[in-house]
Amino acid sequence: MTSSVPRITIIGSALSGNKGAAAMLESAVQTLGERLGEVQFTLLSMYPEEDRAQNPYDNVDVVAASPRQLGVTINTLALAYRVLPFMRGLIRRRSAAVSALVESAVLLDQGGITFTDGREKFLLYNVASILPALNVGTPVFKCAQAVGPFNNPINRAASRLFLPKMRTIVTRGRITHEFAEGLGLSNLYAGADYAFSLEMSGTERDEIARHFDMSFFDAGDVVGVCPSVVLQKKVDARGGDYSAQMVQFIEHLQAEGKRVLLLPHSVRTGTDKTHNNDLPLCRDIHARLSQSNNVLFVDRELTSQQLRYLIGECDLFVASRFHAMVSSLAMAVPTLVIGWSHKYKEVLEMFDLEEWAFGHDQLNPDYLAERFAQLDASRIEVQAKLDTHLPAVKARSLSQADLIAEIVRDGS
Structure with missing residues (x-):
């Protein structure tokens, strides 16, 4: 040196x-x-x-x-x-x-x-x-x-x-x-x-409020949904339609009276290339919704701290991006994970929450809705485990x- x-x-x-x-x-x-x-x-x-x-x-x-x-x-x-x-x-x-x-x-x-x-x-x-x-x-x-x-x-x-x-x-x-x-x-x-x-600066809410109406979270029961183009490729390769499944799930949440934060956690500004870029996928999902009421779509690139703050404002979270899951766990938000590798399960194990992950090969609208309903019903128990294990993690x-x-x- x-x-x-x-x-x-x-x-x-x-x-x-x-x-x-x-x-x-x-x-x-x-x-x-x-x-x-x-x-x-x-x-x-x-x-x-x-x-x-x-x-x-x-x-x-x-x-x-x-x-x-x-x-x-x-x-x-x-x-x-x-x-x-x-x-x-x-x-x-x-x-x-x-x-x-x-x-x-x-x-x-x-x-x-x-x-x-x-x-x-x-x-x-x-x-x-x-x-x-x-x-x-x-x-x-x-x-x-x-x-x-x-x-x-x-x-x-x-x-x-x-x-x-x-x-x-x-x-x-x-x-x-x-x-x-x-x-x-x-x-x-x-x-x-x-x-x-990762530590936040404390300025994230004001920064986000320049682009989005933060009163969206005031009414409560907001579900964050974070799709992934990696998962899309795996689901579509076996003949599925990942975007359609996400649309159906979000519309199911709307019918249940939930508010939905549609959040890409991997974004490259100024390109439609999908490597490390979930924004085109999220735009497609948002455009295919029959109605966009009670949906806040993050349609731009935010910082990791701003994304973590938004995730922390949710009451429940459904993650397919690994680090969206990490942020939701770090903010003690009960989370359902759709993954493709052991890397998801082993992190959830640290919180005694590995039951709340399943593989992309099990993904279909009915199973996703069923598992989410179980998470919703168990949110108090899941929240307690997050609060207990988070300091050690x-x-x-x-x-x-x-x-x-x-x-x-x-x-x-």
Whole structure:
């Protein structure tokens, strides 16, 4: 490290697009600033222009790292840095990403789910995200995330090769921890998702009120509904119509006298591309409603804190985006989850609420309405469990900040 101010590089998260990624990133900036004082961050960004436009932090530098740049340019230069010592000065001058990694006390990998069966198409990116740091000698800390299972031979081989090289892997639930132990890993810490540590500024209500009528929540019994284009692709691939199912569910809620907050938790402004972007899906759902009374549609990109505040205003929540679920749990809102991975269930287990998640393969309008009615009838019991377990879950989330700060101090 060339400066008295420590530097930390982050990959796998963002400020734009997926607001769960933003929540993890901002949690790291908040908690590590509290522990280390002055600290400089470099975000290796998949969407550098969008992230720069939305960056409110003076101590966060955004460096371009699209999948192609990361996989080819950054990885090649990091390898050259390792094997060609006489080229190191030139490489650092030419590559902001490699220079940041060399200067950093640690690389934080904030990929939400990595090295897992069924997601082999992302395996090269999982490796490419951590390999440059390994090549320049910077320790890698995998912030709380899901890994495993490791039954696929390709994923198992890659995991056995690279995961033992991590300084620390924070598992964010029992199932992930058991998968990792089954692989023989010992560099594990049982934590909780970093986004549970996100703090709000207290200005969120006034900020949101510039765009939406917050009196919507005054009448009570508001149900938040957070669709997901990831789930849409899985449901539609088996011949279903996810948008139609969500329309039917919202109209069912309206008929029951509920008010509905329709909330995309992953939004990319200025594009109709659906990667990390649920807004086109939500627009379609909203347009197909037979009536829009008693529906508040969030039709724009909000910050992770603003979204968390809105979710906290709901009385019940139905989530398909993972970090929308995290925010609803963090705000102690009884939640029904429609998921596609063990990552949902293992977080709900921390609250003794795993019964309130089901897979996309079970999704149909009747079953969704039935499970929601059961949640509605059980809201007092569910609320009590949230209130009981939330302090311990937040403490598990915050503990990874202490581990990261220790690495930084040891390397300074």
